[in-house]
Amino acid sequence: MSIATAVGIALSVLGLTLVQQPAAVRVSRSVLQQYVGEYVYPDGASFTVGLDGDTLVQETPGRRLPYAPISETLFMLGPNFTAEFVIDRTGGATQILSNGKGVEFRLRRKGSPPEAASRAPAVAAVRVPRPVLERYAGVYEFVPGQMNRTDLRIVVRLEGDTLIREGAGPTSILTPISETRFKVGSTSAMVEFVVDEVGVMQVMGSGFQQALARLTSKR
Numbered sequence: 001m002s003i004a005t006a007v008g009i010a011l012s013v014l015g016l017t018l019v020q021q022p023a024a025v026r027v028s029r030s031v032l033q034q035y036v037g038e039y040v041y042p043d044g045a046s047f048t049v050g051l052d053g054d055t056l057v058q059e060t061p062g063r064r065l066p067y068a069p070i071s072e073t074l075f076m077l078g079p080n081f082t083a084e085f086v087i088d089r090t091g092g093a094t095q096i097l098s099n100g101k102g103v104e105f106r107l108r109r110k111g112s113p114p115e116a117a118s119r120a121p122a123v124a125a126v127r128v129p130r131p132v133l134e135r136y137a138g139v140y141e142f143v144p145g146q147m148n149r150t151d152l153r154i155v156v157r158l159e160g161d162t163l164i165r166e167g168a169g170p171t172s173i174l175t176p177i178s179e180t181r182f183k184v185g186s187t188s189a190m191v192e193f194v195v196d197e198v199g200v201m202q203v204m205g206s207g208f209q210q211a212l213a214r215l216t217s218k219r
Helices: 003-017 029-035 114-118 130-136
Strands: 037-040 046-052 055-060 063-066 074-077 081-087 093-098 104-109 138-142 153-159 162-166 172-176 181-184 190-195 200-204 211-217
Touching (some): 029 093, 130 190
Antiparallel strands (some): 081 093, 138 153, 153 162, 162 172, 172 181, 181 190, 200 211
């Protein structure tokens, strides 16, 4: 089974829950048009990214999946995958497809100059008010029942106007994609902060690979 087929099957199954979900962010058609084209997997298989009205859609024979925008460059593709589009100075495009847990493909658009394939992904500049960032800072403990160890903690601290995350991996800067969703370091992993009646929950990953940690102290 090829890489494209394996990823395609996963996205087809997992993407069924996405079709009826409204996009939380509206991206202009002129921006979406920059991402249209044919993208190629490392094994040579490919798929087409097109536009259906104002919705970006991934198309292969017999399958169409919508991209749900998180920002102008970052999209959800099914509940477990993110797709990030990087447009370089030459106008070339790279799509970074990731599940946030180590599976990542950098897919170059056909016709793009090869130089930009290794460029770091661009992150939309989002400014989050300091009071919001302060709300997320503190010590998080994993919700019981998710793993065998019970001593794991995640510390989120605020340095200036930047959130720093420690524990459950290397120390990483959290770059805001929105007021609640952040990119972890230079990876494609994402964390989201959910404020409810109890307090703050940190959601890591998505779908079946989701992990939850509750803010227990402000330290």
